[in-house]
Structures are given as structure tokens and as C-alpha cells.
Amino acid sequence: MKKEQTPQQPHEMYEGGSKVVYTVNADGKYELSSTTGWEPETIVLSQALEEIDRLSQQALLKVQQGISSPLEYHMYAQRMDLQMLAAAVGKFQWQVKRHFKPTRFVKLSQQQVENYASVLGIDTNQLVTIPND
Amino acid sequence: MTKEFIHTPSAHCETGTVSNLLRSYGLEISEPMIFGLGSGMTFAYLKHIKINGLPLIAYRMPPKMIIKLLSWRISGLKFKYETFRNEDKGKLALDSMLAQDKAVGLQTSVFFLPYFPQAMRFHFNAHNLVAYAKEGDEYKLSDPVFPELVTTKEDDLQRARFSKGALAPKGLMYYPSEVPDSIDYDLVIPKAIRFTGKMNGRWNPVPIAGVHGMRLLAKNISKLEKADQHYAQLFMGHIVRMQEEIGTGGAGFRFIYAAFLQESASLLDSPFLHERSSELTNIGDEWRDFAVLCARLSKKRKGQNYSDAAKQLYKIADMELDFYQRLSKFKR
Secondary structure, three states, X not given: OEHHHOOEOOOXXXXXXXXXXXXXXXXXXXXXXXXOEOHHHHHHHHHHHHHHHXXXXXXXXXXXXXXXXXXXXXXXXXXXXXXXHHHHHOOOXXXXXXXXXXXXXXXXXXXXXXXXXXXXXXXXXXXXOOOOO | OOOOOOOOOOOOHHHHHHHHHHHHOOOOOOHHHHHHHOOOEEEEEEEEEEEOOEEEEEEEOOOOHHHHHHHHHOOOOEEEEEOOOOHHHHHHHHHHHHHOOOOEEEEEOHHHOOOOOHHHOOOOOOEXXXXXXXXXXXXXXXXXXXXXXXXXXXXXXXXXXXXXXXXXXXXXXXXXXXXXXXXXXXXXXXXXXXXXXXXXXXXXXXXXXXXXXXXXXXXXXXXXXXXXXXXXXXXXXXXHHHHHOOOOOOOOOHHHHHHHHHHHHHHHOOXXXXXXXXXXXXXXXXXXXXXXXXXXXXXXXXXXXXXXHXXXXXXXXXXXXXXXXXXXXXXX
């Protein structure tokens, strides 16, 4: 990539940030240039965020209908999935999945709730409730 | 009492961290040089390791591998690694290093670092950065992918260092315990270059890595036409994210390696390496075209034509095979 071809297509997702890439200058030498963003990257990053949003909205609906526990919603909202959450709390996936049952979820010990909350990066009160809009 | 830390922004977090760290310990070495001597460039398509339900596609060696290869190749360079089972001990160890004015490298999770833009904070556990000072309850950090130095609160860094899950950092802290005065480039560069050539080229026995991995991925892309379209689009987006987002230097690390080849060419005075560097620059541009194709496919709502993207990847694989074969025969 030539230095003058360095993409400068900022997007609000980057919050005005920039990063550096290696480019070739006019003398054919490699040097660092700053880039504020590139459209293909922006497209795929927003796609990934939309997918997370879709999954958490789906889970939220299930929680409101009483088929699932707030844990499932917060898992997606905090950008995790079942595999990652299970690995993070050191459980099997089927064990975590059991806690998606509302009846099972309310019986969780304080310690287990704290464990889930800490790997998700939220506090325990947040974990047992869902946002009401 | 805080000494100034010389922060050079870098294209990739791991090599940038090591480069900034070694500079602060008095060894002048650039980021591409570390990437090259650590034989960082590769390709791997790991179908069965999933990230958010999508296969892992790597354009470089696994985390920590680059540092290990580096300290193995360069005589007189040794790193000390420390992980902690007890989180408080991890913090004390870090604080005592900083009190002695010694900078250290840390492995952290991006999700818990508040200075990252919200949109970029995913659960990626292998982000590297340098901590160089502490003031009150704030750590001063040199995060290689940021243009400026940053600070973060004690609690946030603590959470980032002890995040759980795949590749959990366990508070990993590392610093060079022995640093050589200079590096014998004549000896190490040809070795590192041949290694990269052999690892990725024809002699690689593993069907998922190197050029074979690219062809496997291309084959899977052409099969996507029959797959669930929602999944297929996520898959295409995922490829671009692995290739272009934070810390790739553009084109999945190809430009960093090209910069390494160029630097080596001037150090060893080798026209052969100059040619290889511009050859790899062309390959990198092809990767960027591939990213444009993939991003377009990930967005389009109907009439997808995945064979274009697959064809482009086959083309890149052929180009890289020639390139690696030439590298593997490199002699000083």
C-alpha cells in the first residue's frame, strides 16, 4: 500500500481514534502512517455489533416471556456466547445452560451470582435484573 | 520521579510491546524486526476452534510464540515470565517492578480497558501493553496500538489482567532479564527468513496452516453459496475482522513482514530481500482487495457470488507459495 493511499474514512464507532499501518512512501521505503479508518473494516465491525444486538434482543424477549433467565440476556449484551461464558466461569456448557432456566437461576448461590457478574464485568444487582424500557 | 517513557505507536500489540519494552531496556530494535525475527507471519484456518460460533482464522503465530522464538534466536536475550494465582500478589509484583522504575509487559483483556472505544471492546484476552509507572491509583501505560500514552485506574487494569476464559492471561507479566548489547543480524536474519518460508510453503505438512490453510479456506468460501445466508455473511465479515482489525498493520500482517524484509535488505545489503519485500507488498495489496470483496459480500442482501472471493484467495495462495519457496532457499 502506498502512503498516499492510506485510507482516511473515520466512523463514529472509533470515537475519533486512529491507528498506524505500514505503508510505502514515495522513495519506496516502508514507514508508519496514521489511518482514521477504512470502509470494509467499518462495515464488518458494525455487522458484528449488530449481530450481538440481535442476539441480546432475542434473549431479552425470552426473558420477558419467562422462558429464560437474565443470565442469557447479559451474556449476549456483554458480548459473550455460551462457549466463552462457560470457559470463563470454569463450567461445562450444559451447566451454564441449566442456569438459563428461570427457576434454576433464582436458586443460584450468592457466590455463583458473583462469579457470573465478575466475568461479565457487571455488578450482581444488574445481573439478576433486565433493563426495562 | 516518573521517568519519561519513549512510546512508539505500532501496528501490532505484541511486537509493539516487545519493541517498546526492549528499547526502554536499552536495546534498539524496531517492531518489524521483532515480527520478522520471531517468524510471526503465517496463516492458519482452525475450523474447530470457534470464536462467537465462527472458526478461528489467524494471520500470525499464536500469542507469546513470537517472544519465545525471539529469545531463542537472539543469543543473550532472555525474558522472565510471571503468572499469578493470587490476584493481590499479581498487583504487588507489578507495583514493586514499577517502584524500581522498570517497565514490564502485561497480557490483558481488551474488554476491561476503558480507554478503548466502546465498539472495539471485545473479550479478547491476549492484548499486550507496557506498564511503566504508577501514580496514586492510576497506572501509566504504553499501549502500542494507541498513538499516545494512556492511563487507567488500578481496578480496571486488575480486572483486565485477571480476566477469565480462553487464553486467560492469569496476570501474565514479562520483562527481559538479560539484554544483549547488539544482535548478530548476519546470523539470525537468514535463519528466521528460511523458517518462515518453510513453515508456510510447500514443506509444511499441516493441511490447515500456511498456503494449504488458505486453499482450505478458499474451498470453504466457495461452499458458502449453499449455506445459511445469515451465517455466510457473518463468516465473510469475520474473515475481514481477523485480517484487518486492531494490530495487523494492514493486510493481515503482510505489510509488517514486508517492512522487516526491507530493513533486513539494508542491514545485509541484499538486493534479493529488496525484491522479496516489494513482492510481499504486492501480495498485501491483493489481501486488501480480498478484504474489500469479503466486506461487500457480508453486506449484500441477495445475489451473492462467493466464487469471486474464493478465486481471489486461490490467487493469493499461489502468489504466496512462490514467495515462500523463494524465502526458504535464502542464503546469505
